[in-house]
Amino acid sequence: MTEPHLLDIFSERNGTEPTTPAAGQGKLLTATLHSETWELLAVNGALAQLVGLPTDPTELAARSLNFFDLCPPESSRDRQSLQRRLRLPLILRDIAAIAPQDWRLWDEPQIFTLHSPHHAKPRYIQGWFRWEHLRAHRIDPTYDELADLDLHQPASLSQTNLETRIAWNNYQIEGDVIWEGIDITPQETLRRLNHVLVDVGSAVFDPEHLHCVGHKLHALFHATTTLILSMKQNRVQPFLFCKGQAEPLETLTLKDLEQAHALRAIQAHRVWNVPDLEADCPTPLEQILLERGCRSLLLIPVSQSLSTGGPEQVLGVVILGCPTPHQYDQLDAAYAEQLIPAFRTALRQANQNKLMRVHPAVEWRFAQEAERRSLGLPPEQIIFRGLYPMYGMSDIRGSSDERNRAIQADLLAQFNLAIAIIDRVLENQAIAFLQQVRADLQVQIDRLAEGIKVEDEVTALDYLHDHVEAYFDYFEQCSPAVKQAIATYEQACNNDHHCIYHARARYDSTVQQITAHLRDTWEQWQTQMQTILPHYCDTEVTDGIDHMIYLGKAIHPQFSQFHLHSLRYEQLRALCDCARTCFNLRDEQDNPLQVAHLILVQDITVDIFHDEQTEKLFDVMGTRDTRYEIVKKRIDKAISTQDQARITQPGMLTIVYSTESEWLEYQHYLRYLEREGWITCDRTMGAVEPLQGVTGLKFARVEVIPAAESEIHQA
Structure with a gap:
């Protein structure tokens, strides 16, 4: 049903002068447009203030602007297609006498991005074009390209691509278009952020995706800095995005976060606000943010329950920084709460496997759920039935046996090098204790040669450490031959595993x-x-x-x-x-x-x-x-x-x-x-x-x- 204020506008139309939308500084944005050229004929105060235009029709006419001049260039690409879709119900109503209530195209909202001199980023506007008061007629009434169609049969309408059949140049539209819009920038930014986080998943920390997420966070929260702390066990990996650039930071431990605001947010289980960082900068982590110009902080703790009613696993903390003190309020906290499910998905995947992402075939459902939650709707479980x-x-057949053989070969090689060291020492000193150590080593070698047990990969190396390597400081003083044998042993173990690892490698x-x-x-x-x-x-x-x-x-x-x-x-x-x-x-x-x-x-x-x-x-x-x-x-x-x-x-x-x-x-x-x-x-x-x-x-x-x-x- 048409809104009352629009009926007033329509009744005032005299066919020559554009009607000015109702003035005022409310949230509704309105404009009157020429139905052929999309020229702006009038704007209300709210739209004029948003995009920096005069409300006086004469001054506006002097600007000679059409609606799409207010939008980024890419928004005007489908202007002709949009215009045809909006005209089609008029033609069917006025030419074919099909009731307009059968058509929902006029009720379909469009998302526009409008430039504003008052905002660094474009604003997202949900808008509607009102065409129902206009009239369509044929320029050449004798040419009827729809004569062979029974347009009153639903099957005929659904099976025919009417947009390709219409002779658009043969129709004229009388009257001006009314456009209405509402600024939904926060809600749309939230929706897109949720979609991006679910889309990139574990790749959220890749520089390219970190840029994308960072820019959207900064637009929503008026931030200049984003710091994401990804936590797994005792390891804390920071990812910093500041003033359009990703910066590497050293890995931290949970001990480094003692007294930090991030830890306070985790313990409080809620979004945490730091009004003025200069007055409360407890750790080097906050000092890094302060040095980059942050005065206000908004911290979003992200965790997941491992079992019903059980303890929560902390996945990370998202920290937003702004150069203005006392920047964040309850509305920002509410927006932040709506991002937690999407951040949970991204951080969980990143902590589990950096290569894993939500599979493209089911990504739509995760994005759908993220969007629902961004609108404040209760969580709904993602289920796919009947698959x-x-x-x-x-x-690989016999891989366990093959690896056991590799372990066996490496351990035997290392034990034999250990015996060689003992033999070099015994050449100069017939010490009874060392002779018994050698005998034990030989027993170990004989047992390993018959086969290994599951624990041998660890316990055998511990045995060498306690009964041979522990004496290297003394052995090296015995003779150059012993020193050379030790050097050979250490060289063979000089790798990340600190043991002989040739066969296993x-x-x-x-x-x-x-x-x-x-x-x-x-x-x-x-x-x-x-x-x-x-x-x-x-x-x-x-x-x-x-x-x-x-x-x-x-x-x-x-x-x-x-x-x-x-x-x-x-x-x-x-x-x-x-x-x-x-x-x-x-x-x-x-x-x-x-x-x-x-x-x-x-x-x-x-x-x-x-x-x-x-x-x-x-x-x-x-x-x-x-x-x-x-x-x-x-x-x-x-x-x-x-x-x-x-x-x-x-x-x-x-x-x-x-x-x-x-x-x-x-x-x-x-x-x-x-x-x-x-x-x-x-x-x-x-x-x-x-x-x-x-x-x-x-x-x-x-x-x-x-x-x-x-x-x-x-x-």
């Missing part, structure tokens, strides 16, 4: 090389899979890589069975390619480690949710869904009921399933893979030994063909 899970892994390098190539291969396929349909994918790197995919309508509304089957087949192809990547590494670099590959099939959907009290991005809901999680954790060690051998084998792809319908579906995929030359025609079928709490699983195993042999096999 199909797709789990796969490429596991080779092992670590080999594993890292395999996992890096596996991840690169998988990420290439994942990029391709996202083009089929956006879906959530979480990749974890351990001794190999695991991936967890969720897809369904809750994530993308266009999801269908076609997308499910297409992505299941792509997942199989991707793991076959991962297997080929491992074959290439084995052949090119004589890599001793082998990799087995597995896919877990489940045709029953699950529900996932984001729990803000945990570090994981998503957890499954309900006992029915946790069965899949249990299988995921245990399936790589599963064995066959037939021969008690592991169901996964190096260089092969294993498919684990539960029902006959799942197997029938995957039989088709295996036939396709065979046709493409990914796998051989051989199949190994069997049942999986019951896992704890899970029975009835079956498996099929196929051999992946190396790329070099694929063409021969197909021929």
Whole structure:
């Protein structure tokens, strides 16, 4: 319904002189615009004051400005499109006699950015163009480009792109447009800040993103400095953005924050205001801010609950600084409170894994929730229901045994160097105590040669430190030969680990090389899979890589069975390619480690949710869904009921399933893979030994063909 003051304006129109919007300094901004040129014909006092224009129509006309001259250049790019969208209901109403209440385009608000001489940053204005009082008529009444359409049928209107059918040059609009706006700069800045924080996630501390976040914070809080303290355990990493520049600061400890305002804010569990830093500057951290011109501080503590009713984990503190004392008030504190959920998401991800971000496929939901909270609405849990899970892994076979052998080799080498030192000392001094020390060392060497225990990597080194290295000061005085033996020992241990780490370094390098190539291969396929349909994918790197995919309508509304089957087949192809990547590494670099590959099939959907009290991005809901999680954790060690051998084998792809319908579906995929030359025609079928709490699983195993042999096999 049209507002009363607009009806008054319309009744005063004489068709020649522009109507001046109601004067006054209220919050409503109004203007009268020429319907063809968007020229400003009149403005009310509030808009005139905001953008620095005269309210007198004659003086305003002398400026010869249109509405978009008040906006940044990019705002005028879609002016023609906007004008056509607003004219369309007029044409349909006045030419086709379609009731205007059937159209909502006039009620759609637009967000404009207006320059103001009173503000350093543009203002965000939510505005509406009022066209309902205008009239449209055809210049050439004989030309009717809509004659073949039944515009009174909703189906005809919805299926036709009317904007492309309208002959716009054949229509004239009579009357002037009324524009109304409200300044929503704080609310819009909050919304955009929440979106940016959720969007960049753990990358909030990258210089580029820190600039973006810092500028928006400064605009909202009239600040010149932002200091973000990221906290994990006893470590405090400061990130400073001051006067448009990111500055590096040294890492702190919690002890460095004793008596600091940041610690006071954490202990108070609320936004903390420091009216005048000159009068209260307790620690070197505040001194840094004072030296950069900060007088007022606003501190936002960010924490998360680890369990219901349990203690909170402090993630960090966001500190805003302003050169004016007594700058911040309750309204600033209220704005700051609305940013805490988004900062919690960003800092939690940064503390957990700097490489992790909210996945693009579900980012929209996190941004949506951040925007809700920025508007003061109560938190709403993020849940995605009815998703199909797709789990796969490429596991380095025998990695634990291989690392144990590397530990064994390093420890034996170090113990032998220790014995060499004792032998050099005994050459000059037949000391009974040293002879017993040597005998103990030999016992240790004999035991390590037979095999190592889990604790040996630590306890064996402690033994050397207590029974050999502790005597180095004395040994060095015995003879040059002893001194040289000690130098050899210390040189071999001169690394970050402070022990011999040669075999383990080779092992670590080999594993890292395999996992890096596996991840690169998988990420290439994942990029391709996202083009089929956006879906959530979480990749974890351990001794190999695991991936967890969720897809369904809750994530993308266009999801269908076609997308499910297409992505299941792509997942199989991707793991076959991962297997080929491992074959290439084995052949090119004589890599001793082998990799087995597995896919877990489940045709029953699950529900996932984001729990803000945990570090994981998503957890499954309900006992029915946790069965899949249990299988995921245990399936790589599963064995066959037939021969008690592991169901996964190096260089092969294993498919684990539960029902006959799942197997029938995957039989088709295996036939396709065979046709493409990914796998051989051989199949190994069997049942999986019951896992704890899970029975009835079956498996099929196929051999992946190396790329070099694929063409021969197909021929």
